Amino acid sequence: MKKILLLVLLAACALVFSGENTSSVKICILGSCAGTEPQKGRHHTAWLLQTGSKLYQFDAGENCAYTAHLAGYDLSQLRAIFISHPHQDHVSGLPHLVMVRNKLASARFKRKMAVKPLPIYTPIPTLVTGLQDFLTATTCGRYDYRSGTNITGKTVRDGKFFDDQTLSVEALHNRHCGDPDKTGQWFSFSYKITVNGKKIVYSGDIRRLEEMSPFLRDCDLLLMENGHHKPWQVAEKIRQTPAWKVKRLIFLHHGRSVLNTPEETARKTEKAWGKPAEFAVDGMTLML
Ligand SMILES: [Zn+2]
Ligand SMILES: [Zn+2]
Numbered sequence: 001m002k003k004i005l006l007l008v009l010l011a012a013c014a015l016v017f018s019g020e021n022t023s024s025v026k027i028c029i030l031g032s033c034a035g036t037e038p039q040k041g042r043h044h045t046a047w048l049l050q051t052g053s054k055l056y057q058f059d060a061g062e063n064c065a066y067t068a069h070l071a072g073y074d075l076s077q078l079r080a081i082f083i084s085h086p087h088q089d090h091v092s093g094l095p096h097l098v099m100v101r102n103k104l105a106s107a108r109f110k111r112k113m114a115v116k117p118l119p120i121y122t123p124i125p126t127l128v129t130g131l132q133d134f135l136t137a138t139t140c141g142r143y144d145y146r147s148g149t150n151i152t153g154k155t156v157r158d159g160k161f162f163d164d165q166t167l168s169v170e171a172l173h174n175r176h177c178g179d180p181d182k183t184g185q186w187f188s189f190s191y192k193i194t195v196n197g198k199k200i201v202y203s204g205d206i207r208r209l210e211e212m213s214p215f216l217r218d219c220d221l222l223l224m225e226n227g228h229h230k231p232w233q234v235a236e237k238i239r240q241t242p243a244w245k246v247k248r249l250i251f252l253h254h255g256r257s258v259l260n261t262p263e264e265t266a267r268k269t270e271k272a273w274g275k276p277a278e279f280a281v282d283g284m285t286l287m288l
Helices: 002-021 064-070 094-107 125-137 209-216 231-240 256-260 262-273
Strands: 025-031 046-051 054-060 078-082 118-122 151-155 159-163 167-173 189-195 198-202 219-226 246-254 285-287
Touching (some): 025 064, 046 064, 054 064, 054 094, 094 118, 094 125, 118 125, 125 151, 167 209, 189 209, 209 231, 231 246, 231 262, 256 262
Parallel strands (some): 054 078, 118 151, 198 219
Antiparallel strands (some): 025 285, 159 167, 167 189, 189 198
């Protein structure tokens, strides 16, 4: 009898475990625009990845927490935030995002400090120390669930720097923010995310497509910025480079071509890509 019970228990555990590993991956674009002046219906760059109940956020442009919360995502389930580089159009939503996360997470603990600090991965540590000072100042000097002690800054360097057994992230520097500082620290990174057997590449902002070459050799989905690049030139270059295998290409961080001449841009990019090109809009979701 005991043996049967043990077998049933093991089978249940295996089911739960396999369920966790085969959770679908959902991506939500919270902001699809490059760092332009305000655009109707578009916000600066941010996107969420959800698998099971876990949430991970990449970049944090203006208003990202508002969009995510109203779209039904539980930001108290955020496991980490990954910042590609510290330009405003990628980080200006951070203070509000952290405040909302802490508010939702701490509500469960009667507003005590029980909520675990949220890791923020960034090329520049002062982004997080400055954010901590700002958050603490906004609590009128009190240290409580809203203050900056509820986040932890982690410095991004090349290579795999995050792996929680659900999702791993690898960084590759680029020259979008110029040369590294005196210590060799780069300011801008592209990310390769591996989750549920899928490989997602997020360009961040980059100077040249070739900077991401190692990441493009095996890529199920490329989320590619076009604030500094013409989408049709990107599509053409990828198609013409045999070593690169990009199965799906979605443009985000839109620049003037997409914003001002969307039809013409879509037509030219479709011709270069050989099939209809995909351009992100705010609130768009996709399943992997
Ligand atoms: Zn940008
Ligand atoms: Zn930038």
